[in-house]
Amino acid sequence: NAGVTQTPKFRVLKTGQSMTLLCAQDMNHEYMYWYRQDPGMGLRLIHYSVGEGTTAKGEVPDGYNVSRLKKQNFLLGLESAAPSQTSVYFCASSYSRQGAAEQYFGPGTRLTVT
Amino acid sequence: EDKVVQSPLSLVVHEGDTVTLNCSYEVTNFRSLLWYKQEKKAPTFLFMLTSSGIEKKSGRLSSILDKKELFSILNITATQTGDSAVYLCAVGSGGGADGLTFGKGTHLIIQP
Numbered sequence: 001n002a003g004v005t006q007t008p009k010f011r012v013l014k015t016g017q018s019m020t021l022l023c024a025q026d027m028n029h030e031y032m033y034w035y036r037q038d039p040g041m042g043l044r045l046i047h048y049s050v051g052e053g054t055t056a057k058g059e060v061p062d063g064y065n066v067s068r069l070k071k072q073n074f075l076l077g078l079e080s081a082a083p084s085q086t087s088v089y090f091c092a093s094s095y096s097r098q099g100a101a102e103q104y105f106g107p108g109t110r111l112t113v114t
Numbered sequence: 115e116d117k118v119v120q121s122p123l124s125l126v127v128h129e130g131d132t133v134t135l136n137c138s139y140e141v142t143n144f145r146s147l148l149w150y151k152q153e154k155k156a157p158t159f160l161f162m163l164t165s166s167g168i169e170k171k172s173g174r175l176s177s178i179l180d181k182k183e184l185f186s187i188l189n190i191t192a193t194q195t196g197d198s199a200v201y202l203c204a205v206g207s208g209g210g211a212d213g214l215t216f217g218k219g220t221h222l223i224i225q226p
Contacts (some may be wrong), residue, residue, distance in 0.1 A: 035213070035216075042118075042202070042217055042218040042219060043157075043202070043204075043214075043216040045214070059213075059215075097145075102148060102162050103148075103159075105157045105158075106156055107156050108156060
């Protein structure tokens with residue numbers, strides 16, 4: 001079991017460029033989440049999905065889009081990157097709604113936007 | 115807006131000491147409180163608490179929740195250098211998005 005994996009691990013973008021972060025999980029979890037972690041800010045929820053084909057906004061969704069075409073994958077897109085999106089991005093998954101089960105985290109993607 | 119506050123933000127102790135980390139919260143429709151340990155990469159799960167007064171224990175780590183006073187503590191006894199990490203507290207609520215609301219974390223450093 002690989003658990004939750006993320007690609008790429010590191011990326012440097014120029015302002016205005018676009019990119020997609022991929023999250024994959026092999027635990028057959030229904031729920032998947034994208035968080036960003038900034039110094040002094042803790043982890044903040046960007047978007048989440050409660051099942052294949054569904055997505056919803058979290059606390060800080062602006063500037064990001066997501067898709068969940070397959071149960072095991074959750075994609076995070078940046079259409080026009082901005083320096084404020086420099087952060088470490090974590091994907092997580094859970095077999096049940098939060099409150100009933102813990103979330104398992106991927107290793108993170110460190111993104112720098114210049 | 116859901117809020118989770120951890121204290122202290124950083125703590126330096128010597129190996130063998132006992133530490134207590136604090137987490138207080140204000141959330142709509144509380145469901146659970148979780149503790150994670152984060153070393154250099156992904157947060158790893160420690161405990162999930164849903165009921166008041168029931169201690170959860172794993173080795174030298176233990177945690178308890180007080181739903182009346184809206185806080186939780188994480189205790190680590192006989193600390194070791196491998197316990198050095200950022201400890202994150204997170205709360206799940208029914209007040210909106212399905213994700214967790216995290217505190218800023220406590221950066222714990224264990225000196226040999």
